[in-house]
Amino acid sequence: MPVFADYRGLPPDARGCSVALGNFDGVHAGHLAVIAAARAAGHGRFAAATFEPPPRAYFRPGDPPFRIFRPERRNAALTAAGAAHVYELPFNGEMAAMTDEGFVRQVLVDGLGVSHISVGFDFRFGRGRMGHAERLSSLGRAFGFGVTIVEPVESHGAKASSTAIRQALMAGEPDLAAEMLGSPWTADGIIESGERNGRNLGFPTANLQLGTLIHPKHGVYAVRARIEGEADWRDGVANFGRTPTTGLRDPLLETHIFDFSGDIYGRWLEVQLIAWLRPELKFDSLEAMIAQMHKDAEAARKILKA
CATH class of the missing domain: 3.40.50.620 (HUPs)
Structure with a gap:
């Protein structure tokens, strides 16, 4: 084409x-x-x-x-x-x-x-x-x-419109955006090397800067991800935001792919937002944050399985 x-x-x-x-x-x-x-x-x-x-x-x-x-x-x-x-x-x-x-x-x-x-x-x-x-x-x-x-x-x-889709994404309604688009909204980009906080906490993440793509509502999402060179989508959980617990920085989409390990830095990644789970929070301790991350992962697995 x-x-x-x-x-x-x-x-x-x-x-x-x-x-x-x-x-x-x-x-x-x-x-x-x-x-x-x-x-x-x-x-x-x-x-x-x-x-x-x-x-x-x-x-x-x-x-x-x-x-x-x-x-x-x-x-x-x-x-x-x-x-x-x-x-x-x-x-x-x-x-x-x-x-x-x-x-x-x-x-x-x-x-x-x-x-x-x-x-x-x-x-x-x-x-x-x-x-x-x-x-x-x-x-x-x-x-x-x-x-x-x-x-x-x-x-x-x-009225089906790009404005309505943007409003749905910014409101934390990726399911509504998907209905208007005909498929889940997908963020994509090159996987960047981050601070490796997720790996140290037991939740390694593939990190994307969204650049000129619309920024959805900050928070945690059930997602599906597809790694460059693979045909299948993998289930996962992602956070989009500024990570207030470990230190504010520019918004980043951090995706933890379930049951996956491997070095994929520098590869292209597509991430579909399936469901919004909760807002981004600041926790009193890393232990509290890790406990919530386990709950988020469990909730995402149930949604994606359904």
Whole structure:
């Protein structure tokens, strides 16, 4: 699956597609409806176009981390949904300054050569968010391509949205996020060498910095983890937070994989948050903390077994 990092200079076979256009952070039910519309218009062959970095990251660089997926996971999800190509439209000062008509002319027509575009009902584009979905339809008629506007998709009585997924994760409701995503939310990254406190306490952990990924609610989770090079997911328990008992530091996802031993530092790890068990606590002693860790592990095993 080719991923193109620009809309200019594309090879002929990457132009002329029916294109699903959006941020696609999380690739939830609403996004899948936009993708389905592009697929239908393209008679089964379609591409997906998104923005990299997301406009929010460009305009509000000081915001807390908010990505639901890293770009690689997002692109893999778009490919799994059937996209023949993924266009990562570079969102920079040049694109931010384009008018709505300029965006359509330069990016969609001259660049991608689109035959059809599908977008969500709340899609905005162009300088200062001046363009909206109906304006895109009007411009499509003028430039000779079709436009499908996809209405809201509900999930559990509310509009399926990346915002709702973020809110669920920050509220300690990974099960609700999973229902909207269609699968458990997954944090991923390179396993780092930490302070080795877990190993000394009998609970060795694989540690991940989440970076630009959204930070879920601090606390302890039942999780499943998959180590780079392995096909199967392993059960475990994880803490995301600042470890107030052993010394505050930047938030870290520390995953204890059940019944596993081995040196996996430097390897890629995926961690699915399955259920939130409890908030992060400061204990009066290491003994009290270890006792609670055993309880957490037992609770996680029961949940994951069920």
